Amino acid sequence: MAQIEVIQGDITVLQLDAIVNAANSSLMGGGGVDGAIHRAAGPALLEECRKIAAARRGVPGGPCPAGDAVITGAGNLPCRYVIHTVGPVWHGGGSGESELLASCYKKSLLLAEEAALKSVAFPNISTGVYGYPRDKAAAVAIAAVRETLQGTRGIGRVLFVCFDRENYRLYRKLLG
Numbered sequence: 001m002a003q004i005e006v007i008q009g010d011i012t013v014l015q016l017d018a019i020v021n022a023a024n025s026s027l028m029g030g031g032g033v034d035g036a037i038h039r040a041a042g043p044a045l046l047e048e049c050r051k052i053a054a055a056r057r058g059v060p061g062g063p064c065p066a067g068d069a070v071i072t073g074a075g076n077l078p079c080r081y082v083i084h085t086v087g088p089v090w091h092g093g094g095s096g097e098s099e100l101l102a103s104c105y106k107k108s109l110l111l112a113e114e115a116a117l118k119s120v121a122f123p124n125i126s127t128g129v130y131g132y133p134r135d136k137a138a139a140v141a142i143a144a145v146r147e148t149l150q151g152t153r154g155i156g157r158v159l160f161v162c163f164d165r166e167n168y169r170l171y172r173k174l175l176g
C-alpha cells in the first residue's frame with residue numbers, strides 16, 4: 001500500500017508527479033489554492049482548462065461538477081500534472097457533502113493511477129472559502145484516500161499538504 005504523509009506548506013512548490021487543485025466547477029481559476037496554482041503555472045494551464053471546459057459545455061453542474069476531477073499538464077509548475085477537482089460547498093452536512101468530498105479524493109487518485117503516476121499531493125479541499133469544517137473534512141479525506149489506495153497499484157506516495165497549522169495538527173493526529 002502507498003505511503004501517506006502530511007506536510008505543512010505551499011503545494012505549488014512540490015516536485016511530484018501531480019498536485020491536486022481545489023478548483024471550481026467552471027475550471028476557470030479562482031482564489032485560494034486555485035489562484036496560487038494558476039499564478040505559478042502561468043497561462044498554459046488556464047488554456048488547457050479552457051479547452052476542457054469548452055469540450056464539457058452543457059454538463060449539468062458546470063464543466064467539472066462537485067465531486068468530479070480532470071487532469072491537465074502543469075505549465076511552469078515543478079510537478080508534471082495538475083488534477084483539478086471540485087469540492088462541495090458546505091451547507092451543514094445534510095446535502096451529500098461527505099460523499100462529494102470523498103469522491104474528489106477517489107476520482108483524483110483514479111485519474112493518477114490511470115496516468116501511471118506514482119506521487120500525488122492534495123490540498124485540504126473545501127476547507128477554505130467552501131467552508132467545510134476542517135476536522136470533518138480531514139476524516140473524510142483520509143478515509144477516502146485509504147480506501148481508494150486499496151484498489152490501486154502504481155501510486156506509491158500520497159501527501160496531504162496543509163497550508164494552515166490547524167489542518168496540519170488535525171492530519172497529524174488522525175494519521176497517528
Ligand code: ADP
Nearest residue numbers: 010011022032033036124126127128129130163
Ligand atoms: P475551497 O474552495 O475548496 O475551500 P480554497 O482554495 O479556498 O478551496 O481552500 C482549500 C485549502 O487550500 C484551504 O485549507 C487553504 O488554506 C489551502 N491553501 C490555500 N493556498 C494554498 C497553497 N498555496 N498550498 C496549499 N494549500 C493552500
